[in-house]
Amino acid sequence: MTKADIVNEIAKNTGIDKVTVLTTVESFMEVVKESLSKDDNVYLRGFGSFIVKKRAEKTARNISKNTTIIIPEHNIPAFKPAKTFVAQIKK
Numbered sequence: 001m002t003k004a005d006i007v008n009e010i011a012k013n014t015g016i017d018k019v020t021v022l023t024t025v026e027s028f029m030e031v032v033k034e035s036l037s038k039d040d041n042v043y044l045r046g047f048g049s050f051i052v053k054k055r056a057e058k059t060a061r062n063i064s065k066n067t068t069i070i071i072p073e074h075n076i077p078a079f080k081p082a083k084t085f086v087a088q089i090k091k
Helices: 001-013 018-037 083-088
Strands: 043-045 048-055 058-062 067-071 074-081
Touching: 018 043, 018 048, 067 083, 074 083
Parallel strands: none
Antiparallel strands: 043 048, 048 074, 058 067
């Protein structure tokens, strides 16, 4: 499902015009991105959590040049679904 599909579904189910729904969806995504960039997690009860995971420093290999490189510690975004959401999908 794409963003356009989500906008169409929400517009169809709520009766709100697509432009308003698209603005709302894009605003939601922007707020989540800004929050995660500030290392703040986003919790949506019953749906899941958008969290920032910390990756430790590690040694990797460049096999084409046969050298080792150090990948520094960094953060990545992740999504952890709520237990009720997972239970609903497992049915």
